[in-house]
Amino acid sequence: MLARSIFLTGCSRGLGLEMVKQIHPFTETLIATCRNPETASELRELAEEHSHIKILPVDVLNHETFGDVAEEVSSIVGEQGLNLLINNAGISPRSTRINFVTPEAMAETFAVNTTSPLMLTKALLPLLKAGASSDVDEDSDFCIKNAAIVNISSVLGSISNNMGDRSGGLYPYRCSKAALNMVTRSLSSDLNPFNITVISIHPGWVRTDMGGPNAPLSSQESIESLISTLKELTFDKSGLFFNQNGEEIPW
Ligand SMILES: NC(=O)c1ccc[n+]([C@@H]2O[C@H](COP(=O)([O-])OP(=O)(O)OC[C@H]3O[C@@H](n4cnc5c(N)ncnc54)[C@H](OP(=O)(O)O)[C@@H]3O)[C@@H](O)[C@H]2O)c1
Known part of the structure; x- marks a missing residue:
């Protein structure tokens, strides 16, 4: 088992949907969120087949709704709190070269990729603290016995790696x-006293709507590796940046 309860954003398609498919057997409660459940037919089918998958409508741009979201999550997970938050929802605008980048594209991409994971973490923090301190038996087979936050990042956000042949451009995405x-x-420092592990993970370059058809990995391959890496997640890895195989990426 991975963690007793898991909250995931951006589950309508791509890597988020694949995570729902592959993670649900390893948890007691999976709260799978997307901005429009009516159109997320594959996700709805999964939730109809498996009662421990709960769908919540969450548009990560609607920061003002996060208090209500936290209340709903609390009513689902109860006093045991939340053990794993995966901030997956993300966008990558098309026109990103220096001559085409706009303030609007920068602001919107920051709102989705950077501000939302932070604000959602803030709203869910009491539940994550409860999850981190609830009595999971040391002998239980949950890999994450306390609580963890996993931010789905990208190697394109690595400043050190932004050199050589495939460097430059992609301003909104790279910066966000x-x-x-x-x-x-910063979260890893602030949440250290509460036993909450915080990491960034690059899922690999994957054939989704965002990754495009030329990417080397399928969603299935990426998420299989990512789940294996999460099963090895320990508190001493907090504050670090990994790829889907668990190899550290330089900032
Ligand atoms: N694919 C890659 O090669 C790759 C590489 C590195 C990192 N990543 C990261 O992996 C994550 C998932 O990417 P992906 O490849 O699965 O992308 P994708 O196929 O484009 O899917 C993006 C997901 O994010 C959701 N989303 C976007 N804006 C949202 C909002 N305002 N509120 C709620 N959900 C929203 C989308 O929901 P809708 O269906 O409602 O639009 C969709 O479920 C992203 O953070 C991305 O940056 C991907």
Whole structure:
């Protein structure tokens, strides 16, 4: 088992949907969120087949709704709290070269990729603290016995790696993921006293709507590796940046 309860954003398609498919056997409660459940037919089918998958409508841009979201999550997970938050929802605008980048694209991408994971973490923090301190038996087979926050980042947010042949451009996406990595690092310091592990993970370059058809990995391959890596997640890894195989990526 991975964790007793898990909350996941952006589950309508792509990597989020694949995570729901592959993670649900390893948890007691999976809260799968998406902005429009009516159109997320595959997700709805999964929830109809498996009663421990609960769908909640969450548009990560609607920060003002996060208090209500936290109340709903609390009513689902109860006093045991929340054990794993995966901030997955993300966008990557098309026109991102220096001549085409706009303030609007920068602001919107930051709102989704950086501000939302931080604000959602803030709203769910009491539940994560409860999850981190609830009595999970040391002998239980949950890999995450306390609580963890996993920010789905990208190697394109690595400042060190932004050199050589495939460097430059992609201003909104690269900057928002570099800033998300700083969110990870600061949260890891702030939440250290509460036994909450915080990491950034790059899922690999994957054939989704965002990754495009030329990416080397299928969603299934990426998420299989990512789940294996999460099963090895320990508190001493908090504040670090990994790829889906668990190899550390330089900031
Ligand atoms: N694919 C890759 O190669 C790759 C590489 C590195 C990192 N990543 C990261 O992996 C994560 C998932 O990417 P993906 O490849 O699965 O992308 P995708 O196929 O484009 O899916 C993006 C998901 O995010 C959701 N989303 C976007 N804006 C949202 C909002 N305002 N509120 C709620 N949900 C929202 C989308 O929901 P709707 O269906 O409602 O639009 C969709 O479920 C992202 O954080 C991305 O940056 C991907």
